[in-house]
Amino acid sequence: MLCWCCDQDLKIGEFYKSKIRRDQTGLCKTCLKDKRDLKLGREWQAEWRKKFPELAKAKDRRGRYAYRYGLTEDEVAAMIESQSGVCQICKQPPGDNKILCVDHNHTTGKIRGMLCDKCNRFTGSLEKNGELFQKIGQYLKDYE
Secondary structure, eight states: OBOTTTOOBOOGGGEEEOSSSSSEEEEEHHHHHHHHHTTSHHHHHHHHHHHOHHHHHHHHHHHHIIIIIOOOHHHHHHHHHHTTTSOTTTOOOOOTTOOOEEEEOTTTOOEEEEEOHHHHHHHHHHHHOHHHHHHHHHHHHHTO
């Protein structure tokens, strides 16, 4: 069973039995003890984020995918895989320490695909200011 705190795959005996859920709790005994020792709450969370920064980023990302777009991490991975890991517009992989963004229609909420940060920002700006971009296009064409 995987501890969602330290991300270690441990035997079931390393977890306390939950009184609420049928299965075991999500925290192993060691992490639960550390959490109780740090008086629970924000102090523990801040300490955990310092101790496991990559896990904290991944956990935040999973929560964002679920809350904003109703997507699981597996669904996002499948979308990225279907695009061969590149941006749907510029066909480039994301830069160093970057990930592809979920592009969606802000009016309907419909998900369109995965974009690099640059294309995602441009698309969002274009969506909000379409008329302005047409004028810019005409301006550039006039001065070719």
